[in-house]
Amino acid sequence: MASLVQPTGPAHTRILSLGAARGDLDVPNDDLVGPIDSSDEWIRQRTGIVQRRRASAAVGAVDLAVAAGEEAIAESGLDRGDIDGIIISTISNVALTPSMASLAAHRLGLTPAAAFDISAACAGYVYGVAQADALVRAGTCTNVLVIGAEKLSDIVDPTDRSISFLLGDGAGAVIVGASDHPGIGPTVWGSDGEKWDAIRMTSTFEEYRNNPGEVPWPTLRQDGQTVFRWAVWEMAKVARRTLELSGIAPGDLAAFIPHQANMRIVDEFAKQLKLPESVVVARDIEMQGNTSAASVPLAMHALRAEHPDLSGGLALTIGFGAGLVYGAQVVEIP
Numbered sequence: 525m526a527s528l529v530q531p532t533g534p535a536h537t538r539i540l541s542l543g544a545a546r547g548d549l550d551v552p553n554d555d556l557v558g559p560i561d562s563s564d565e566w567i568r569q570r571t572g573i574v575q576r577r578r579a580s581a582a583v584g585a586v587d588l589a590v591a592a593g594e595e596a597i598a599e600s601g602l603d604r605g606d607i608d609g610i611i612i613s614t615i616s617n618v619a620l621t622p623s624m625a626s627l628a629a630h631r632l633g634l635t636p637a638a639a640f641d642i643s644a645a646c647a648g649y650v651y652g653v654a655q656a657d658a659l660v661r662a663g664t665c666t667n668v669l670v671i672g673a674e675k676l677s678d679i680v681d682p683t684d685r686s687i688s689f690l691l692g693d694g695a696g697a698v699i700v701g702a703s704d705h706p707g708i709g710p711t712v713w714g715s716d717g718e719k720w721d722a723i724r725m726t727s728t729f730e731e732y733r734n735n736p737g738e739v740p741w742p743t744l745r746q747d748g749q750t751v752f753r754w755a756v757w758e759m760a761k762v763a764r765r766t767l768e769l770s771g772i773a774p775g776d777l778a779a780f781i782p783h784q785a786n787m788r789i790v791d792e793f794a795k796q797l798k799l800p801e802s803v804v805v806a807r808d809i810e811m812q813g814n815t816s817a818a819s820v821p822l823a824m825h826a827l828r829a830e831h832p833d834l835s836g837g838l839a840l841t842i843g844f845g846a847g848l849v850y851g852a853q854v855v856e857i858p
């Protein structure tokens with residue numbers, strides 16, 4: 525009997541390159557405070573956000589994804605034909621189907637790359653890197669473009685006090701491919717569906733359809749304190765476990781790049797992990813806002829631009845959000 529061929533890939537992978545695209549509009553706190561009875565001071569104190577970048581009406585999440593993808597492809601120096609997978613993590617695709625990834629693949633000249641989207645909210649980029657790493661090491665793909673792309677301004681209600689002021693628009697991209705040394709550590713990931721509604725849509729599409737005129741168009745909402753407590757306590761444990769499994773001490777890190785949810789969460793993490801002063805902490809949220817799946821790669825892109833010497837250093841990345849879901853990895857910064 526013939527023996528079935530089962531492929532294997534290279535022993536190691538790393539992130540080969542980075543790309544980023546930010547919304548073209550600077551939206552300061554003062555532009556949003558009226559309908560939510562808030563103030564610039566309150567938002568700065570509670571979240572560290574000074575402004576968020578948002579995209580104009582004509583720019584969609586897929587446009588941001590394509591722009592970020594172009595930069596990552598150019599930086600990698602790869603031929604487009606050698607990129608055989610594209611994964612987009614997003615919660616702001618304008619259609620349930622088809623995927624944003626297949627359209628972006630076409631526009632990026634990557635056809636016939638395997639293309640699919642991931643719905644893992646603010647953990648989506650880390651989930652994407654976990655997938656890409658596994659696909660390459662299994663020999664299923666050679667190089668995978670992973671993009672976190674969001675136009676969250678499309679799914680917020682400007683009168684919602686719980687989350688609208690946090691969110692921005694952007695896309696961050698990386699290419700994952702073979703490496704001669706370990707460049708992506710073990711992924712620690714998981715979910716806690718008991719808190720399924722801690723960050724949620726105000727209604728389902730079904731409720732919207734079945735109650736015309738009564739149920740408004742679904743937008744994002746959250747129980748801020750539930751998410752805050754969960755993030756600070758549970759995610760610090762996930763971060764510590766990721767370092768342990770990776771065989772890395774806090775002092776071995778060059779950078780800490782957590783999901784840019786809230787500056788107070790970022791600061792609390794850094795404290796709990798006892799990061800030495802030498803570890804550069806990403807604080808992209810201040811001028812960009814929270815961009816869900818795009819936030820970690822956008823923050824990595826900004827950090828490397830500001831500190832080029834971080835290239836080749838190790839970064840602890842962690843994403844967490846609606847689901848609730850979470851994921852973390854130590855990666856080498858390209």
Ligand SMILES: CC(C)(COP(=O)(O)OP(=O)(O)OC[C@H]1O[C@@H](n2cnc3c(N)ncnc32)[C@H](O)[C@@H]1OP(=O)(O)O)[C@@H](O)C(=O)NCCC(=O)NCCS
Pocket residue numbers: 560561562563566570571646685686687689723746747748749751752785786789814844845846
């Ligand atoms: C949303 C968040 C900033 C709210 O901050 P908070 O300190 O928890 O605020 P609270 O809900 O405890 O409310 C405190 C006070 O501020 C008021 N408040 C709530 N939202 C407000 C807003 N947008 N503007 C002004 N005041 C507001 C409340 O009414 C309350 O007033 P009171 O003390 O007079 O009753 C915070 O909970 C948070 O960032 N949580 C994590 C969210 C997150 O990261 N989500 C994304 C996950 S991916």
